[in-house]
Amino acid sequence: MRHLLAVEHMERADIERIMERAESFAEVGRRDIKKVPTLRGRTIVNLFFESSTRTSSSFELAAKRLSADVVSIRSAGSSVDKGESLKDTVATLSAYDPAAIVIRSPHAGAAELVTRWTDASVINAGDGKHEHPSQALLDVYTLRRRLGSLEGKRIWIVGDVLHSRVARSNVLAFGAMGAEVTVCGPPTLIPRGIETLGCRVSYTLGELGEADVIYALRMQRERMGESFVPSIREYATHYQIDSRRLSPRQLLMHPGPVNRGVELAPDVIDSPHSLIAEQVESGLVVRMAILYELLAGAERPGGARRRPEDVPELSPIGEPA
Amino acid sequence: MSAISSLSWRRNEGAELIVRGARVLDPRAGIDGIRDIVIRQGEIIELAEPGSAGADGLESVDAEGMFALPAFFDPHVHLRVPGHEHKEDLETGTRAAGAGGFCGVLAMPNTEPPVDGAPAVQALRRQAEREASVPVGFFASITRAIAGDELTEMAELREAGAVGFSDDGWPLRSARVLRRALQYQRLVGGVVALHEEDPELSGDGAMHEGPVSAALGLAGIPSVSESTMIARDAALAAYEEARVHVLHLSARESVEAVARAKEAGARITAEVTPHHLTMTDEAVRGLDARFKMNPPLRSEEDRLALIEGLRAGVIDCVATDHAPHASDEKEVPFEEAAMGVTGLETAFPVLYTDLVIPGVLDLELLVERMTAGAAAFGFDVPTVEPGSEANVVLIDPEAEWEAGTEGWESRSENSCFAGHRLRGRVLMTVAAGQVAYRQRSFAMGVAA
Numbered sequence: 001m002r003h004l005l006a007v008e009h010m011e012r013a014d015i016e017r018i019m020e021r022a023e024s025f026a027e028v029g030r031r032d033i034k035k036v037p038t039l040r041g042r043t044i045v046n047l048f049f050e051s052s053t054r055t056s057s058s059f060e061l062a063a064k065r066l067s068a069d070v071v072s073i074r075s076a077g078s079s080v081d082k083g084e085s086l087k088d089t090v091a092t093l094s095a096y097d098p099a100a101i102v103i104r105s106p107h108a109g110a111a112e113l114v115t116r117w118t119d120a121s122v123i124n125a126g127d128g129k130h131e132h133p134s135q136a137l138l139d140v141y142t143l144r145r146r147l148g149s150l151e152g153k154r155i156w157i158v159g160d161v162l163h164s165r166v167a168r169s170n171v172l173a174f175g176a177m178g179a180e181v182t183v184c185g186p187p188t189l190i191p192r193g194i195e196t197l198g199c200r201v202s203y204t205l206g207e208l209g210e211a212d213v214i215y216a217l218r219m220q221r222e223r224m225g226e227s228f229v230p231s232i233r234e235y236a237t238h239y240q241i242d243s244r245r246l247s248p249r250q251l252l253m254h255p256g257p258v259n260r261g262v263e264l265a266p267d268v269i270d271s272p273h274s275l276i277a278e279q280v281e282s283g284l285v286v287r288m289a290i291l292y293e294l295l296a297g298a299e300r301p302g303g304a305r306r307r308p309e310d311v312p313e314l315s316p317i318g319e320p321a
Numbered sequence: 322m323s324a325i326s327s328l329s330w331r332r333n334e335g336a337e338l339i340v341r342g343a344r345v346l347d348p349r350a351g352i353d354g355i356r357d358i359v360i361r362q363g364e365i366i367e368l369a370e371p372g373s374a375g376a377d378g379l380e381s382v383d384a385e386g387m388f389a390l391p392a393f394f395d396p397h398v399h400l401r402v403p404g405h406e407h408k409e410d411l412e413t414g415t416r417a418a419g420a421g422g423f424c425g426v427l428a429m430p431n432t433e434p435p436v437d438g439a440p441a442v443q444a445l446r447r448q449a450e451r452e453a454s455v456p457v458g459f460f461a462s463i464t465r466a467i468a469g470d471e472l473t474e475m476a477e478l479r480e481a482g483a484v485g486f487s488d489d490g491w492p493l494r495s496a497r498v499l500r501r502a503l504q505y506q507r508l509v510g511g512v513v514a515l516h517e518e519d520p521e522l523s524g525d526g527a528m529h530e531g532p533v534s535a536a537l538g539l540a541g542i543p544s545v546s547e548s549t550m551i552a553r554d555a556a557l558a559a560y561e562e563a564r565v566h567v568l569h570l571s572a573r574e575s576v577e578a579v580a581r582a583k584e585a586g587a588r589i590t591a592e593v594t595p596h597h598l599t600m601t602d603e604a605v606r607g608l609d610a611r612f613k614m615n616p617p618l619r620s621e622e623d624r625l626a627l628i629e630g631l632r633a634g635v636i637d638c639v640a641t642d643h644a645p646h647a648s649d650e651k652e653v654p655f656e657e658a659a660m661g662v663t664g665l666e667t668a669f670p671v672l673y674t675d676l677v678i679p680g681v682l683d684l685e686l687l688v689e690r691m692t693a694g695a696a697a698f699g700f701d702v703p704t705v706e707p708g709s710e711a712n713v714v715l716i717d718p719e720a721e722w723e724a725g726t727e728g729w730e731s732r733s734e735n736s737c738f739a740g741h742r743l744r745g746r747v748l749m750t751v752a753a754g755q756v757a758y759r760q761r762s763f764a765m766g767v768a769a
Binding site for chain 1: 530531532533534535536537538539541607608649653654655656657
């Protein structure tokens, strides 16, 4: 793969290759020295036009664990706020000859657009309400570790599907791995035609008992003012996942950050059902695997001007190979 | 009805031509056959049996194998003057019109500043007399500054030569303001052309609401945003016995709303663009802003309903909604990009290639619908009947070409057909009796 833009463009084999690579990085992570020299001397630019804690820190740390030089640019205080176009910003940054640009944008298609203007590999870290592929990959990884395989598993994605890039990427990724996906939420927050992505639609939690995994989405309080829901209270009454609705065999996930007491009751967040902390942990190794796949993978043709100088290897720095 | 030559353009000598051996087709006049068209002083003198007419002093155009049709009329273009001359101006815009086979275009008033006062109309007409190679009519806005609140001085605007009224680009939110405009129309005349969209339903939508918008996570513009406003405005027009024209229909429900209004006797006409007749929201999947326009490309079901509406006469005419934009307004994320696509230079070839050649529409019907926009706004429909002002387009139906990302007569390159293989190329356009356009490679000689 040259870029990571959307789960929509990925084959199951691509996902599995990244999963296996992530497993091997997880093994490195258990050593004392967690850094490998794979991307030594290469530059990765993080370009975040929306606030983000998890995704930006996770990509930054992943790049550093692979020994890359990292430049992180956030919208606040950057030239973007001074009216520079995305095209000009990318042209400027491309002068540093980055191996990869990780971009988060409030606009759908921004990452794909960036590929036109740079030789670097482009990683979509969230484009508007479109896709968030690295989140989907880390979610698949988290579930595979717990369940072995997603084949035939029933996964319910619950909440504000309309405004969620996580929902879209996960419907596609879980589906590609053989799971049966249901999206559930109030009719105002389920986009018309979403079932063409290969999921079922439910407007109530009535059948939630069938789910092996419940994936709750963040419910933003602003949605109330836009008449998507009459009140957060009424939303919580109908769609909050609490210990009453959760059965012992079910697993619970959430992309974070959680609105405690809205989409999730406080008592389920830290319960044994919850994979939320594991998701964050998985994020690091999966993002290392993504960088590896795009920048050091065997079949990488041309691309950024500089080719990797090191033969890809996983032995930690300072340890005899 | 007024002659197309009553519009504004750069007046020169009338054409002196004999167009030899073309298939002359004018379905309204019942003309279809191989003829020599004799044009003197800009007037069609004779449709002669090939080789039979005297040609002394006439430029002879060998047109064997070509179509000679009444030139087209586009009631809906954006020429961007004043204020946005970096996108288009009267010279480039009318050159594009000529290259598309159009002998007349009507320009929308959503410029900067908008055309909402008599001096603006007068200035534009004078400018067109210097710069326009094809006759242009100018709409004035219905409301001051296209703000939707107060009526423009419609009587004075009509006296200054406004061909009609439109706030195109923006819907008229207020039914009260529209009703007043329709009442006032009894005094001043002039068709009121409506951009139909309920801003409450469109919200911040960037494309058609449906499976593709669901997959892309883009806010959708539902079909009913258009059709509910058409229903409202058709009811107002019927009540006030006013004359309205619905711009750029895009949805099946809209075709149904116009059909109902016509059945009920409302004085309503409607138009459709080539892109809505040939493309769907599937084109937006790649999030390329070249496919962003308002109204948006809709579903296949909508597209088929538009074709059926055009065929049945519910939709009266084709209009391009030619909307040039500079490349930096399109090289941005989809949601940020300007709405609109160019269309003058591709209209006939696209519809001929995608609808006529596959047998979806008859050529006769297409010619009829590409000229009927004139009648909707009170202008003589272009015809090749002897005795009429020459408004003729010559087309090579066999010429195959690829619509490019550049190389247009228009100043802008935002065509949604870039990369399409097209059949049919305009070789020459005669507009209001003057040669408005010749394709550069089209060889001609003076008759011996």
